[in-house]
Amino acid sequence: MKDFRVTPIRNGTVIDHIDCGQALKVLRIIGVTGDVASTVSVLMHVPSRRDGWKDVVKVEDRELDPREVDKISLIAPKATINIIRDFNVSEKYNVQMPDVVRGIVKCGNPNCITNKSEPVEPQFVVESKDPVVLRCHYCERIQEDFADRLV
Ligand SMILES: Nc1ncnc2c1ncn2[C@@H]1O[C@H](COP(=O)(O)OP(=O)(O)OP(=O)(O)O)[C@@H](O)[C@H]1O
Ligand SMILES: [Mg+2]
């Protein structure tokens, strides 16, 4: 049988071991919304040699900034970031969820001081990493559906 594979990338980033079902959120985080200028491959629900199933995102000519990696850590805590240079993995690291999340999530409480006219930067305490539970430092609300409020 012919071995079909996605196009290897020369330079770019492979985000591997994404929790199954989270690839589209990762794409949104890294700003891939449809009109792209370089190759993007998305694999959903592929077998993982580690355990079960995973999603994978491969972007050509793109590296991630720390803010993007922090966002990814909240929705795909087991993801690995592989920097590809000249077709090879030149760096690999695991995303690491911070203990305190600053600025990358909007509080879901419209009355929170972080959502007022002169907003204070949002800040959340990570109360649990598995499952991810974020509590607003200011209004103390537990954040439901925070993945929809990444900023
Ligand atoms: N040039 C490339 N183009 C596209 N994808 C690549 C390229 N090189 C590596 N990858 C992908 O990057 C990921 C990491 O590659 P690596 O060779 O380190 O695999 P691995 O040994 O299975 O790593 P891990 O233990 O992190 O799963 C894999 O998903 C691999 O398919
Ligand atoms: Mg692997």
Ligand SMILES: [Zn+2]
């Ligand atoms: Zn709040």
